[in-house]
Amino acid sequence: MAISTAIIQTARRLGGRVLSWPAVAACLKFLLPLQYHIRDADPSRDLDALALFGTAFQPGFRPAFRASLEQEFRSATPDHHRFLVTADTARSSRLVGYIRLEARRQDWWITGMEVRPWYRRRGIAEALTRRAIRILQGSGVENVCLSVRGDNLSAIQLYEKLGFRRESGLSDPTLRPGDIGMMLNKVSHG
Numbered sequence: 219m220a221i222s223t224a225i226i227q228t229a230r231r232l233g234g235r236v237l238s239w240p241a242v243a244a245c246l247k248f249l250l251p252l253q254y255h256i257r258d259a260d261p262s263r264d265l266d267a268l269a270l271f272g273t274a275f276q277p278g279f280r281p282a283f284r285a286s287l288e289q290e291f292r293s294a295t296p297d298h299h300r301f302l303v304t305a306d307t308a309r310s311s312r313l314v315g316y317i318r319l320e321a322r323r324q325d326w327w328i329t330g331m332e333v334r335p336w337y338r339r340r341g342i343a344e345a346l347t348r349r350a351i352r353i354l355q356g357s358g359v360e361n362v363c364l365s366v367r368g369d370n371l372s373a374i375q376l377y378e379k380l381g382f383r384r385e386s387g388l389s390d391p392t393l394r395p396g397d398i399g400m401m402l403n404k405v406s407h408g
Contacts, residue, residue, distance in 0.1 A: 253306075254304050254305060254314060254337075256302055256303070256304050256345060257305065259302065259316065261288075267311070267313040290318075301318050302317050302349060304337075304345070306337075314334050315334065315342045317350050318330040318331070319353075324360070324361075325359070325363050326362050327364060328363070331343060331346060351402065360404060361403055363385070364382070364400050365398065367398075368396045374398065380402070381402050382402045383400065383403070385400060386399065
């Protein structure tokens, strides 16, 4: 652990002089492999970490986001709400990503997913989505829906790779102007 910290600190010092920090960070991702595991969120230990997500560009959103998480955890039942989190195996208290699922009418929705910037481009979002789909398959769910920002091309490509298709007739409060509604049909049949 101390060696990887020393490598990161040295790279930061040199990175500012020779390379940009994003280039150094990209190299370090390959030099320092990540091992992670996906599990159900545990309110007693994950609430503080989850409340930090989604707030990098909207710091004022933290209290509202935390309050909504607390309410969801209090009222959560596996048949209406579900949170899956990804934890760094080396530091199990460090959450690196999450996906939030919610039952709406007859379909399930992916109502939120995020991976911390340092951990992106390592397959975590895909692993979270695949795990969520497998869980829902086991429950006999027919459709999984989501909305994604129209300019988030990497997310759109990921969802299309996993079998989601653009759906213009979706009606949900999470859809905002510029969002694209997507649906994975016949989840329980493959």
